[in-house]
Amino acid sequence: MKRFNEQLGSTYLQQILSAVAYSHDLKPENQLLKNPSPKALLKVIDFGTSSKVDPESQLHKVLGTPYYIAPKVLSGESNEKCDIWS
Numbered sequence: 267m268k269r270f271n272e273q274l275g276s277t278y279l280q281q282i283l284s285a286v287a288y289s290h291d292l293k294p295e296n297q298l299l300k301n302p303s304p305k306a307l308l309k310v311i312d313f314g315t316s317s318k319v320d321p322e323s324q325l326h327k328v329l330g331t332p333y334y335i336a337p338k339v340l341s342g343e344s345n346e347k348c349d350i351w352s
Contacts (some may be wrong), residue, residue, distance in 0.1 A: 274304055281308040293334050319346045 286292060292310060299306040319325065325344045330336075336348035 269304075277305075278308050282310075285310040293331060295331075321346060 296312045298309050338344045
């Protein structure tokens with residue numbers, strides 16, 4: 267791709283935000299273009315540790331990518347709000 271214009275950026279951002287409605291754990295490494303075309307769909311990948319969470323419960327597993335993990339996750343007592351921090 268030789269040019270990346272505002273309209274194309276807007277299209278990609280709209281796709282990213284629609285994915286955020288379903289998942290909080292979106293890091294740059296997990297966003298790929300389907301093909302090299304400027305009109306390619308953006309794909310969100312890697313949901314290996316995803317699960318539904320009861321908002322009233324505490325999470326005890328330490329899962330996440332080291333560069334993005336919330337400090338509270340490392341303590342072993344976190345909740346779904348830590349995904350927002352990440």
